[in-house]
Amino acid sequence: MAGKRATINDVASLAGVSIATASKALNGRQDVRAATRERVLAAAAQLSFQPNALARGLLSGQTRTVGLLTSDSVGRFGIPVLLGAEDAFGAGEMAVLLCDARGDAIREQHHLRALLSRRVDGLIVVGESTDPRPSVSKDLPIPVVYAYAPSEDPGDVSFVPDDVGAARTAVGHLLALGRRRIAHITGPSHYKAARDREEGVRSALAEAGVAQAGQTLWGAWSQRWGRHAAEMLLMSEPSIDAVFCGSDQIAAGFVEAARERGRRVPDDIAVIGYDNWEVLSTETRPALTTVDMKLETLGRTAAQHLFAAMDGKATPGIHKMPCELIIRDSTRGTAYLWARLRAGSVTCGTCHVRNRCVFVRRLRAVTPHPASAHAAPFSARWRSRRGGYASGRCGGRCPGARRPCG
Amino acid sequence: MAGKRATINDVASLAGVSIATASKALNGRQDVRAATRERVLAAAAQLSFQPNALARGLLSGQTRTVGLLTSDSVGRFGIPVLLGAEDAFGAGEMAVLLCDARGDAIREQHHLRALLSRRVDGLIVVGESTDPRPSVSKDLPIPVVYAYAPSEDPGDVSFVPDDVGAARTAVGHLLALGRRRIAHITGPSHYKAARDREEGVRSALAEAGVAQAGQTLWGAWSQRWGRHAAEMLLMSEPSIDAVFCGSDQIAAGFVEAARERGRRVPDDIAVIGYDNWEVLSTETRPALTTVDMKLETLGRTAAQHLFAAMDGKATPGIHKMPCELIIRDSTRGTAYLWARLRAGSVTCGTCHVRNRCVFVRRLRAVTPHPASAHAAPFSARWRSRRGGYASGRCGGRCPGARRPCG
DNA sequence: CTCCTGGACTTAAAGGTTTTCGGAAACGTA
DNA sequence: TACGTTTCCGAAAACCTTTAAGTCCAGGAG
Known part of the structure; x- marks a missing residue:
């Protein structure tokens, strides 16, 4: 710990100039002789002068700080979005003020006030599920962007993963592999993510004129549910040759239970997961073909659009961000790959x-x-x-x- | 988005008082008549006045903001620490300024300057491994606390998990279960965490007068290494009845490979993991007995000590935080439990x-x-x-x- | 009546920086 | 010498809040 911090005043008097000249020299502006600037810079270095961002922000009205309001950063989804956003901001000179409301509306209001009083230049709200959430942007003097969980107000700017499209691609992959008895196991139906993915499955199957094997099984996002569902499914629909799972956890449970029942993956049953949660998707055997929601990209994009909105170029609406199908061993097979190869993707x-x-x-x-x-x-x-x-x-x-x- | 933000000046003139009176009324201080206070409060509410934290901080010299400098928040260890810290701060009126240096010293310096220029009141540095890291506290005008990765300078305040003690407890658990052929599989030896845990294993075994089954196997933190090590170990030391693994991933890999080799867990071999990474430790079968490093508690404690340090009550040194052994099915057995039950823990x-x-x-x-x-x-x-x-x-x-x- | 006390309120300074505007010096031209 | 232009630098205002110090007034004591 050092003593008192140097101000521009100290720098100026050490350099033998006025604070105005010192300010100009420090900020690289005109109207300062080279020799004078040199002297000021030397004085600043000697005192290890750091301009006070508070005073600067007070004057300019811009703090070069954005707020990141998350409702549940414990959740696996908030973190990558947060990192992507931090990444995009860090590239500039922005700083990120982090607030975790833990899903509590009261606490959220509290944090919102704190951020406002700190005069952040913008705000990113990141949710823990893709279900729409109440807007906070009403009467806010700063732009707001929603990531992962969209705002209920379509006039706000929101970024969500394209669950419907991703599910369609995943099922398309299974169809291209020649699989025709495709089942769907997913999480609770009160999650919009689960419903969206189900819609994608239905649309892909309908387009191909293929009937779904059995009903969609709604349950939990857990490995346990994957095992349980596998047992039920293999009993009721023994002829299935592919399963699309709503999460990697479900997929991992399914693979485990299927193997115990003597079904080989992917030879007998091809399996696709969701989330590309690498501890599961790459470490299980076989490694899981899965949907990567590109959450870091989503966060980064949200941050970039927040920049745009701070310049007055807002782009209202719910923007669906493309996901990517990561193909691994659990759907081994080359026909589909070959087709994608031609398409260069x-x-x-x-x-x-x-x-x-x-x-x-x-x-x-x-x-x-x-x-x-x-x-x-x-x-x-x-x-x-x-x-x-x-x-x-x-x-x-x-x-x-x-x-x-x- | 609303128009211009109201200042205390606007509030004062709307209420027909001076700004000093308005300030006093708003801050609940003496020397204001009840009726006047009422008027000011009403005016503030009408204009939805938010005091400018910048101006306030400029005057008081305190920003009520702390910096959180992480070298790799992608790592699983940084996140809980961060959450614990945010938790402790959020309880007061503190805000957290988040910076991720991505393990780059240059970037770290850059962020450090940015934080300093924003006049944060304190700083938490959280690392991604327990290996000591260079100190940043030299000549800093604010207190710094290190979490997870300690500072190389013993004069700094650092909080790390007690890896030695945790490993000792884990091996003690195995011994209490009656296991005597105990092996140890862990991560790369260049990790202090791996070396510390090995020291704990050695000390617990030595204390009990039991020889370790085979050499400690150093490898990676991955599930794959767990499988590989299991194969080697079951070949060279077929009589083992317990394994302490350096991570849950290693343990999960070990359990999988052991089962394929016909060994039952925990009946033939008891297995203990490390980290209590719940997706692995609770979802694998059997659920893993594992060491929980209590990282959220560690982060919270670090934050609380930062508060103390800001009050001038620093507590230098490397503080080892106790870990907790979470007993699950992979070491099912009641003798040890019974002993712990008497001890009430x-x-x-x-x-x-x-x-x-x-x-x-x-x-x-x-x-x-x-x-x-x-x-x-x-x-x-x-x-x-x-x-x-x-x-x-x-x-x-x-x-x-x-x-x-x- | 004066003096004192205390309450209610205002004035002004302070905090660090940026920016506008004005001043001074140097230099060139008439 | 008188005047205009350029270059460099300084004074002061502005940003918003808090707070010490000061003013004013009513009321009580002497």
């Missing part, structure tokens, strides 16, 4: 590089529909060195991969 | 209530050493209604339980 589920994975390149080189190209690029020796868990990995040779695969 | 792994779980009460009532009391309170019918996964749950009847069990 295959992403390696491990290294996250588009069209670069050795696996995909090999696939392109060999044949339009190789029967089991997925594990092909890897020699038995290489696989055994890796403990046998390497199938579908690209062996770390992807150029530009974020992390080595395998 | 058994916590139900599901509902987190001390000594209240039906299981524990039943245990107390029946016999000092029931052979299989764990599943006893549950009728076969109740279990089948629950899908058979209910063993060890208390059936939701715990008084004061945070959430229904089972």
Whole structure:
């Protein structure tokens, strides 16, 4: 801890100029001789002067600070959004004031007042589910953007994942693999996310003229429900060859129970999860094909639009952000991959590089529909060195991969 | 969005008093007639006046804001600490300014300057591992507290989990269960956390005069390493009856591989994890006995000590925070529980209530050493209604339980 | 009557910075 | 010398709130 903090006054007197000149020199403005500026800068460095953001903000009316109001940051969904937003802001000179209301409206009002009194330049409200939430923007002197949970007021700016589209893509993937007996297990029906995904499933199946295998099973988001549902489903619909699950937890439970019942994944039943919660999706065997909601991107986009709104360029409405299907071993099969490859939109589920994975390149080189190209690029020796868990990995040779695969 | 924000000046003139009187009325101070105060308050409400925290802070020199500097909030460990801290601050009128340096020292310096220029009253630095990190507190005009990762400077205030003690407790639990062939699988040896836990294991075993089964296996924190290590260990030390794992991921991998090799958990081998990462520890079968580092408590404590430090009551040094062993099915066995019960420190792994779980009460009532009391309170019918996964749950009847069990 | 007391209110300063405007000096031109 | 222009710098206002100090007045005591 040092003593008193230096003010521009101290800098000015040390440099032998007035505070006005010091201010101009420090802020790189005109009307200061080079030699004088030099002197001021030297004095500032000597005193390790830090301009007082409070005084500056008081004068300019801008604090270069935004509020991040979350209703439940314990939830897994708020965090990535928060990080994406922090990322976008941090790139500039913005700071983030974090408030967690814990789902309590009173506490939310309290935090809102605190943020307002701190004169934040903008506000991001991030929710814990995709169900619409009450607007806070009424009569607020600053722009507000909603992330993950949209505002009930369509005049507000909201960003949500496109659950309907993602479910449609997922089911399309199963159909392209040739699966025709497709079941759907999901969470509680009072979640809009569950209902939206169900809508996507229905629409994709209807479009293909395929009937759903059994009824949609509504339950919880948990692994336990996945196991339970698997038992019920395998009893009532023994002929299913694919399942779309509303969460990775459900999918992990399903895979476990199915295996115990003697069904192989993906050979007998292809399984798709949701959320790309990596501890589950990449660590279970087989690794789960799953929907990644790109929540960090969503948060970043929300932050960028908040910037735009602070410049007066608001874009009202509920913006649906595209999700991405991450294809892994639980839907191994190449027909669909091949089609996506032509369209140029295959992403390696491990290294996250588009069209670069050795696996995909090999696939392109060999044949339009190789029967089991997925594990092909890897020699038995290489696989055994890796403990046998390497199938579908690209062996770390992807150029530009974020992390080595395998 | 409303127009211009009201200042205390507007309030004063609307109420027909001077700004000094308005300030006094608003802040509930003496020397204001009741009727006048009434008038001012009404005016403030009418204009929805929010005092400008900037101006207030400029004058008082206190912003009632603290900085939270994290080196990697993506890590699982930073988040709970952050939440605990936010919790402690939010209870007062403090706000939290969040900065994520992403492990980059340059960026950290940048954020530090930004926080300083915003005149935060204090700073919490939270790290992503328990390895000591460089101090930032040199010549800082504000108090700093380190959470999870301690500062290299022993003169700073740091809070870290007591990894040594937790490992000792965990191994003590295994010994009390009668296990004598105890192995240890953990993460990379360049992690202080791994080395500390190893020290705890060694000390507990030495104290009991029991030799460790095989060498400590150092690897990664991943599920894959758990599987791999299990294969190696079951080959080289087939007689093991317990394993202490450095993380829940390792433990989950171990359980999976052990089961495939025909070993039952916990009957043949008792398994303990670390972190109490609930998606793994409660959802795997059997649910994992594991060490909970109480990171939220750690964060809260750090925040409280920051308050104290802001009052000049700093408590330098590295404070080791106690961890808690959460006993679940993967070490099912009652001898040890019974001993802990006498000491009054058994916590139900599901509902987190001390000594209240039906299981524990039943245990107390029946016999000092029931052979299989764990599943006893549950009728076969109740279990089948629950899908058979209910063993060890208390059936939701715990008084004061945070959430229904089972 | 004066003096004192205390209550109710106002004035003014302070806090640190930015910005506008005016002043002074230097220089060139008539 | 007189005057205009350019360059550099300083004085002061502004931002909004809090607070110490001061004013004013009514009422009580002497």
